[in-house]
Amino acid sequence: MTLAEQLLSGNRLALTRMLTQVENNTSEGRAALTELFPHTGAAHLIGVTGAPGTGKSSLVNQLALHFRKQEERRVAIVAVDPSSPFTGGAVLGDRVRMRDLAGDPGVFIRSMASRGSLGGLAQATAGLVQVFDAAGYDTIMIETVGAGQAEVEIARLAHTTLVIEAPGLGDDIQAIKAGILEIADILVVNKADRPGVENTLKALRSALELAHPVRHVFQHHGKLEIIEAPDETIYNSWIPPIQKTVATEGTGISELANEIARHAEHLRESGDWAARERNRLGAELDALLQEKLVAHFREQVPESRYEAVLDQVFQRELAPWEAVKVLLNGRSE
């Protein structure tokens, strides 16, 4: 039996081995991914992102417990930490989590710290998700630390994206919301028992109005005459709900799970599920193409030649754009 066949037969050791192969981008891992690919596409992928200090990990734990206990789903968690490119900060997260979820074979948690480029990280995450998908995990949560571009790129992997906020996280938060809101399918205000929660809710509602002016106006006032873009499709689209939670006490978790289910239903009914799948696979295809093109190039240009050209750039004899031309022309020599 191949590694992929063992995994499909439910072998947990094969799953673990394959995750490692895929994370390390080995040829064995790639072969197995290719073999598994026809068995993917069933899982609901949930992205969870938000600034540090919002309590994302606790929330993801609580959601996992809920999906296990109330819905008997098999749950995988991929915790991605793009801000720890050098040290294994993510490992600590695993240990903290074990107390709640350890011993349940229906839950699998995998942490991944970044190494090297962001592109590599997104690609490895896509691979891990495919492995869990093929292995029969119904719900796969992709949790990222931070709220930057890295998270946006990783959020593109998900069907449903949760953006987590919390009261009182400082001044810059406002600026972040503007961008991050647009990737949010569901907004969560965690730590909702803290002071300042009303301000956070108010700020989020204002930001939502800016991000979805037409839909928001329609929802709250019902005045058709102030709708700016009278496109029929607008009334079918999704308005990101705001859900309050206190993850450490389990408050709001089942309501949040309901919103997640409602969003999945919306995606399937509107056809957006398929559209997101196609975008996701397109992004993965592009990343692989890029990797392969660069690898081809590296094979064709000797390292010594590359270094010599870089030296000319360093000496300011060649501008970077000129250096690219020199290297590309040199390929066929």
Added chain:
Amino acid sequence: MTLAEQLLSGNRLALTRMLTQVENNTSEGRAALTELFPHTGAAHLIGVTGAPGTGKSSLVNQLALHFRKQEERRVAIVAVDPSSPFTGGAVLGDRVRMRDLAGDPGVFIRSMASRGSLGGLAQATAGLVQVFDAAGYDTIMIETVGAGQAEVEIARLAHTTLVIEAPGLGDDIQAIKAGILEIADILVVNKADRPGVENTLKALRSALELAHPVRHVFQHHGKLEIIEAPDETIYNSWIPPIQKTVATEGTGISELANEIARHAEHLRESGDWAARERNRLGAELDALLQEKLVAHFREQVPESRYEAVLDQVFQRELAPWEAVKVLLNGRSE
């Protein structure tokens, strides 16, 4: 006169126009960058990063004022906001800043929100920095919002990287420090008048001990027998200092400026300045190469063929890796 020549002659309008061309990656912008490139390499590039809520912008403003008033340097600020991929959140920052720095022709502030990929953002930032460098700005500060992988990649553009912390920013901060510390040349604890500053300092010192064990042990105990790696170069290397500031009151700013000057001196004496320049230019060359390779590929493969292959992936008839092979083989047909 070409745009580049106008810029070199000190024309501020030419500078503004060129920044726009470079940010939009136009062919005119690239041509001008190539022309300017021999005039670059003089500026001190300072990266400033840290989690939201640490007061980075105020600190950068204060440093800019200090460099202007005390050292009469010409200062450029490139504010990069990788977390605002969709809306122009960075624009607000500009307006807030104008009060302090407006009207001074020796200061130029340029904000940039991300569009599309992170790679594009890093490349555009590198371009803007080159423009300011050629235009005779002595100090160029590259400020990023957030503390993720994006920031690490952008920090690679700088000679000196400042990582900003502040007291009381939540639990996840600890995890972030581990990774971000390794790119820090200088650690700044801003808002140092706030409660909890001692805890922040303590946490940073512990993290530094983990990140630089040998040097730290040597520095604090002076016991040569517990040095693990008795490499002479270790004693010449840089131990990131921790500087307390209260940017809103200007406290600690001149001390921080001294540390920045000390680091520049260290880089020049140790040869690290040249090493960082070479790394930086190498990263830029790689990014351009990648862009050019992908563009070449796009020219060779018709869009309809690409879409047809993506459809096969979507239908699970082809795995992404197989699709790459199909597309690459189809190139020469």
